Amino acid sequence: MAGGDQMKSAAGLLLILNFCMYVIVLGIGGWAMNRAIDHGFIIGPGFDLPAHFSPIYFPMGNAATGFFVTFALLAGVVGVASVISGFNHLRSWTLDSMPSAVTAAIIAWTLTILAMGFACKEIELRIRNARLRTMEAFLIILSATQLLYIAAIHSAAYRRLP
Numbered sequence: 001m002a003g004g005d006q007m008k009s010a011a012g013l014l015l016i017l018n019f020c021m022y023v024i025v026l027g028i029g030g031w032a033m034n035r036a037i038d039h040g041f042i043i044g045p046g047f048d049l050p051a052h053f054s055p056i057y058f059p060m061g062n063a064a065t066g067f068f069v070t071f072a073l074l075a076g077v078v079g080v081a082s083v084i085s086g087f088n089h090l091r092s093w094t095l096d097s098m099p100s101a102v103t104a105a106i107i108a109w110t111l112t113i114l115a116m117g118f119a120c121k122e123i124e125l126r127i128r129n130a131r132l133r134t135m136e137a138f139l140i141i142l143s144a145t146q147l148l149y150i151a152a153i154h155s156a157a158y159r160r161l162p
Helices: 002-039 065-092 098-125 130-160
Strands: none
Touching (some): 002 130, 065 098
């Protein structure tokens, strides 16, 4: 029983940490998206498309920035939703509430891994500002902490099985 309580408190701490980091990712990603919309290409009558037009153009960063920010925002939204599902599971802490929490956490983790892949590509291309570097770091850390949260839930479930 004590091992289950330890896993419950570890899962709770990871949920709080993940929630804070996903909210920060959403804040920085929202700033980047807003800046891209405000300072992107102006397309209309009498304007020609630039030679290397991309519908995911961002005025800061490099060629991977648009994909990185888009998938980081998706990972952030699904991550916050998985934290809400996780808090519901933490509150009841039964085997009946576990599948929804684990499913949401795994979907959030896979999207976080995808965004982390674009972060690695953006790091490789090197041209980016401090906010984007911060978001890259948070997504790399989130890929590990989200996986630890999934492991904590599963290990607590296996300890309760007869």
